Amino acid sequence: MEDKKNKSALSEINGVNQPESISNTVAKNIQQFRRKQPSATELIDSICSGDKIALSRAITLIESTNVNHLTKANEVIQGCLPFANKSVRIGITGVPGVGKSTFIEAFGKHLTSLGKKVAVLAVDPSSSISNGSILGDKTRMEELVKDENAFIRPSASGDSLGGVARKTRESIILCEACGFDTIIIETVGVGQSETAVHSMVDFFLLLKIAGAGDELQGIKRGIMEMADTIVINKADGDNISKAKLAKTEFNRALHLFPAKKSGWVPKVTTCSAITKEGIDDVWQIISAYLEMAKANVYFQVKRKEQSQFWMLETINEQLKTRFYSHPDIIPLLESNKKAVQNNVISPFAAAQILLEHYYK
Template sequence: MEKNSKKSALHEKDGIPQPESFSQSALEKVVRSRKIQPGSEELVNGILAGDIAALSRAITLVESTNVTHLAKANEIINACLPHANKSVRIGITGVPGVGKSTFIEAFGKHLTSLGKKVAVLAVDPSSTISHGSILGDKTRMEELVKDKNAYIRPSASGETLGGVARKTRETIILCEAAGFDTIVIETVGVGQSETAVHSMVDFFLLLKISGAGDELQGIKRGIMEMADAIVINKADGDNINKAKLAKTEFNRALHLFPAKSSGWIPTVSTCSAYEKTGIDAVWQTISDYLELVKTNHYFEEKRKDQNQYWMMETINEQLKNNFYHHPEIIALLEQNKKAVQNDELSPFAAAMILLEKYFK
């Protein structure tokens, strides 16, 4: 029996072949441009001119652990320092799920509508297992990322305290030199990172939500004492009355704490970042605070104290880094770890052996 050579009605007709998915010449051009690394002076000039590409490249150098990158980053920071310190630095924290990204986007859009230039430095938690980070803040701030007067830079927290000990502080300086007059720092919201952020901002904002047992945290010290304002987010829909009740509870809790050395009395307010209500009141609160602390000179004194604090932190970090990268310590550390695990040495004795070896 002859094989039926008739084509099926479902066969695909021959068409125009698909073009290459990319241009080879364009690819080669990109590769060549990436190999050309701009010098420190070129990056500084770009930053001072408000070039976002230059700013981003400089921040990447600051975040790098490469020794040659660190030296270059220090040159850039020192050159930008005379052009910094002309912004308002706002720290924003809150537990995961409180709506920090949504709030910052609504808050940032409000500020740009007032003619402000806003830089958002978002610290994203790094995994202790894979050491990776999602860095999805730009995705969550769809409107703000398209605003020409806004700049969003997500950074991985890494192994440092909240990811701010070595990176965020220097990044603030670069953003200020680039002309951003309002710097917003979003913490990872997991405890100790708030302490680090508080030590580098002028105003510390604590975001809360109602109806999740969160009101009980109002009677705890620590984070509550650091806050210059508490804002209860998601005050919309059926949650409005719960938010008002939470506001009352937090106001009562604030009376338990001693007065701040700034002379400022922390406030509690409600807002809905989703519906963009109450955002203007938050900025008014910050403006009132700044007017007070600049009048009584607390603003300048706090920044001087912060500079001193970060000098000491940098020394501590560098000493720690040098210790763990010392060739003799690396080998001895592994030996002592095993000795401690096998109960042959106490942790304290093992530590003293390592320190004595390092300081010889």
């Protein structure tokens, strides 16, 4: 009786024990499944048999910044290389809002209707503040993503120049080994990534819109010189007449540029990704280019030059990664950062100290 009086009102009494909400057996199976990673040989075999899940896992592996994954990633790429180089690589760029995703979906669906197998490697911009990326291309291409003959892989641009994903070139090899005969690479469209994309594709397509002050931008030399064709999108409704006028202006602008090494004369056409009007015309232009480029051997020469270029780029990338991940450099880099900020040492002298220390 005394104990009952002295007991606090906040005390708890033993209640009914809740049953386990998760089966221990199921949890154990899930843990074992997660721990089990396919070997490089298993990934290669699955990719070459057309397994999209294995393809996605392999791309995730090669995109990893973990240095422990590098050896396995290189093994997978090397194993897939003999089955690659059998596709058409198309780069598509344009300013944000030009309708790249809508166009790619309409274009991709048209290609799959022709019996093509289409892989879309979409590069999403990463935030310079949070380093995050939306990766919403699958959501915007809801029809194409359900197509059995299509594969869509969004990747964050990270800190690579102009928003081109660091491992896009290797992803192309894996997609080709998986049986995709048409590879589409969508750039961020910020004006800097085009050079990198141009160095990994066979055909470079520039999307434009009319009536938005875009005509003058289109006359700038850099992007226009790289484009193999200019497609004026959103040529529908009240915008048809504006699109036709823009087509005439771009045709005039193209005559100001020197002839291409391939001998190809860039074309200008209009289309509507919404109504699908003009989509087949775009494919006909690409087909005509491929026929000409393969006939005069430019196609093969360009592929060889691109492979050499990406060998050198990979060396640069690996040197950069190894430098910043070196255990002796990490603390030394931080101390030199502070010294530079406090004007104790110049940025150039600090860089020289770090490099000399790295190469010791």
